[in-house]
Amino acid sequence: MLDTPASDAPNDLESFWMPFTDNRYFKANPRMLASASGMYYATPEGRRVLDGTAGLWCVNAGHGRETITAAIREQAGKLDFAPNFQLGHPLAFQVAARIGAIMPANIDRIFVANSGSEAVDTALKIALAYHRARGQGTRTRLIGRERGYHGTGFGGISVGGIVSNRRVFGSGLPGTDHLPHTHDLARNAFTRGQPEHGAHLADTLENLVALHGAETIAAVIVEPLAGSTGVLVPPKGYLERLRAICDRHGILLIFRSQPTETGDEVITGFGRLGAATAAERFGVIPDIITLAKGITNAAVPMGAIACNREIYDTVTGAPGAAAGIELFHGYTYSAHPLACAAALATLDLYRDEALFARAHSLEARWETAMHSLADAPHVIDVRNFGLVAGIELTPRPDAPGARAQELFRKLFDQGLLVRATADIIALSPPLIVTEEQIDTMVRMLRAALTELA
Ligand SMILES: Cc1ncc(COP(=O)(O)O)c(C=O)c1O
Numbered sequence: 136m137l138d139t140p141a142s143d144a145p146n147d148l149e150s151f152w153m154p155f156t157d158n159r160y161f162k163a164n165p166r167m168l169a170s171a172s173g174m175y176y177a178t179p180e181g182r183r184v185l186d187g188t189a190g191l192w193c194v195n196a197g198h199g200r201e202t203i204t205a206a207i208r209e210q211a212g213k214l215d216f217a218p219n220f221q222l223g224h225p226l227a228f229q230v231a232a233r234i235g236a237i238m239p240a241n242i243d244r245i246f247v248a249n250s251g252s253e254a255v256d257t258a259l260k261i262a263l264a265y266h267r268a269r270g271q272g273t274r275t276r277l278i279g280r281e282r283g284y285h286g287t288g289f290g291g292i293s294v295g296g297i298v299s300n301r302r303v304f305g306s307g308l309p310g311t312d313h314l315p316h317t318h319d320l321a322r323n324a325f326t327r328g329q330p331e332h333g334a335h336l337a338d339t340l341e342n343l344v345a346l347h348g349a350e351t352i353a354a355v356i357v358e359p360l361a362g363s364t365g366v367l368v369p370p371k372g373y374l375e376r377l378r379a380i381c382d383r384h385g386i387l388l389i390f391r392s393q394p395t396e397t398g399d400e401v402i403t404g405f406g407r408l409g410a411a412t413a414a415e416r417f418g419v420i421p422d423i424i425t426l427a428k429g430i431t432n433a434a435v436p437m438g439a440i441a442c443n444r445e446i447y448d449t450v451t452g453a454p455g456a457a458a459g460i461e462l463f464h465g466y467t468y469s470a471h472p473l474a475c476a477a478a479l480a481t482l483d484l485y486r487d488e489a490l491f492a493r494a495h496s497l498e499a500r501w502e503t504a505m506h507s508l509a510d511a512p513h514v515i516d517v518r519n520f521g522l523v524a525g526i527e528l529t530p531r532p533d534a535p536g537a538r539a540q541e542l543f544r545k546l547f548d549q550g551l552l553v554r555a556t557a558d559i560i561a562l563s564p565p566l567i568v569t570e571e572q573i574d575t576m577v578r579m580l581r582a583a584l585t586e587l588a
Contacts (some may be wrong), residue, residue, distance in 0.1 A: 166547055169200035170358075174565060174572055176552060184547060187576050188554045189565045192362060193428035194401045196484045197567040203434045203480040210476035213229075219470050227470035230478045234430070234439055237411040237482075238421045244447035246440040247470040250288025251427035254438035255356070258423045259290040260464055261442060261450065262354035262389065263328035265382060268449045268456070274353040275310050278343060282316040284363035285356060285399050285425075296358050297364055312347075314339050314357070318367050320527075324516045325509055326368070327502050333370030341384070349386040354423075359413035362402035365559030366518050366525025374419040389422030390442065401438070405429030406485060406566050408521030409495030416521070422446060431477035432484070436468075453507040490566040494522045497568070504573045505562070511584040523563045524579070530558040542587055551579045 148162040150207050169179040174197060176184040189195055195204075211224075217224040227247065235243030246261065248254045259277055266274035279285065279294030286292075292300050293307030295315065301307065315336050323330035340355065359374060361367035381388045403413035404426040410416040412424060423446065427438035449463040468474070485491060498521060505524040516527035528538050536557050543555035554561040562576065 147403075164544075166544070173197050173199065174568060183550060184237055185551045185572060185575060185579075187552050187562045187564050188490055189429075189563055191428070191554075192407065192563045193426035193433035194364060194483060195406050195429035195566050196432045196488070196490060197565040199435075200480075200483060200484060203432055203477055206480035207374045207434060208471050208475040210473050214472045217472055218467070220465060222229045224470075224472055224475075226472055226475035226479065230470065230475045230482075231439075233479065233482050234426070234441060238424060238441045239412065239414050241444050242414075242420070242422070242424055242441045244442045244444055246442065246465075247474075248427075248438035248440065249466055249468050249471070249474070250286065251399075251425065251439045252288040252291050252438075252572070253466060254401065254425040254427055254440050255285040255294075255399060256288040257438075257464060258355070258425045258440045258442075259294065259354060261423065261440065261446060264450050264462055264464075265389070265446050266353050267287070271350070271351050276312065276342065276347055276352045277308065277310065278312045278314060278352065278355045280314040280316060280357050280361075282318065282361060282364040282367065283313070283356070283358060286359065286401070287356075287552060310351075314343075314355075316361070316364075316367065317370055317373060318365075320516055323370070325506065326518065327506060328402050328520055330370045334372035334376050336370070336379060337373050340349075340377060340380045344380070344384050344386065349384045352386065354389070356399055357383070358399045358402065359417055360403050360408065360520055360523065361418075362523065362561065362563070365527065365556050366523055366561050368416065368518055368520045374417050378419055389446065399425045401425055401427040402523075402563070403521075405481075406491040407523060407563060409498055410491055430481065431474055432481040434481070435471070435474040435477040437471075437478055438473040464482075486530060494566040497522060497570070500570055501573060504577045507577055508580055508584070511581050513584055513587060524561070526560040526562075527559045528560070528584075539588065541585055545583050545587065546579060549579060549583060551576060553580075 148165060153161060167179050168176045170177045174186055176186055185199040219227055231245035234245050246257055248257050263275060266272060277294050279296055281296035285295045289307060292304060293311045296313050317333040317336050319332055322332040355456060359369060378388060400412050408416045414420050414424060422443040424441040426441060430439060431437045501522055502519050505519050508514055508526060509517050513528040514526055515529050518525040531538050539555040539560055541556045542560060543553055546553050
């Protein structure tokens with residue numbers, strides 16, 4: 136059983152500048168987690184909290200998995216750190232091969248970073264380097280989508296589409312554009328799975344091509360399923376259409392080449408949608424896939440960029456390229472031995488426990504359970520795909536986001552962890568969740584929604 140010695144209680148909250156947090160509110164009303172096991176966190180006081188969000192969409196195999204812990208411990212005692220600049224260590228190559236093996240065909244050249252943000256910025260830079268290596272250096276425009284979340288690097292916030300992540304940080308990278316988001320409450324509310332309406336929104340890419348000229352466009356980056364903004368499921372045919380428009384303009388898709396359509400799968404990778412990738416699940420294969428979160432079961436930070444072989448061959452084998460470094464990019468901790476050990480143990484767990492298939496088998500049960508909240512107070516939409524759900528609430532006229540924030544705090548105090556973003560509650564439990572635990576989540580959500588003003 137979880138044991139949380141009282142001495143863990145921090146006595147100075149001021150020093151830590153918390154990310155994405157109302158620091159003033161939190162430090163006056165701290166909510167701490169002290170340990171975790173399986174589907175549960177525990178507070179310093181020993182109170183159990185059911186994990187409805189797999190931490191931050193990342194603890195897909197459940198908490199405190201012994202084989203992962205043992206792998207990290209053993210690795211720390213064997214090789215704690217080794218540079219991957221001009222040197223290597225065996226685990227890095229093993230991890231790359233294992234990740235490549237579960238990616239769509241040919242997307243098996245793996246660059247390693249330390250987070251989703253680094254993975255996104257790396258993918259954008261690889262897209263630019265790829266076009267340059269092919270003598271198409273005019274392709275520098277990067278296209279994202281409204282409400283898109285691609286981390287907090289300058290590349291990520293530039294292609295990202297969430298105003299609060301952008302407005303105070305200047306204009307970002309030059310030459311970025313945004314497709315419209317696909318959220319349409321009027322026509323798609325309470326849809327189970329992929330919405331009927333919205334594929335036409337991909338056509339805006341055609342307008343951008345007409346405006347700028349295809350030869351200026353380097354990459355399109357989208358989340359197959361937009362998580363951080365509040366769970367936006369791609370409308371039927373939308374992803375396919377996005378790709379088809381690229382083909383129509385003779386814009387070599389980075390599928391086969393440029394422009395690069397990059398799938399940001401930081402959330403959707405590693406079983407979240409019942410398959411190794413959303414690309415596999417939706418049957419639309421981009422040329423670059425960014426990964427993080429579930430890659431190490433969040434036991435050690437890691438991000439990865441799975442690239443199409445042609446991209447790798449083009450960048451590393453550019454005709455006439457002088458011998459030497461092909462891509463001047465990387466991080467000190469790229470493919471850190473501990474992260475690699477954690478990733479290998481995690482991939483073993485996903486395989487040995489068939490967790491992706493398990494997530495897939497739970498989908499119908501999850502969908503029915505989540506949609507049973509459609510008539511709960513304040514609920515204006517329920518969205519779902521894979522083991523993800525978004526429950527949208529009526530915003531309070533004078534305080535957008537406050538209702539969901541209040542629900543998040545109330546549920547945490549009652550023993551359930553959910554994610555609040557604007558007025559949306561997002562759920563994405565570890566893939567080991569049981570049907571009983573899903574029912575418990577629904578029961579607790581309905582009770583809390585009923586109590587909520
Ligand atoms: C789609 C997507 N891309 C990138 C990121 C950034 O990842 P990180 O927080 O590890 O930097 C996230 C994080 O939630 C994400 O959801």
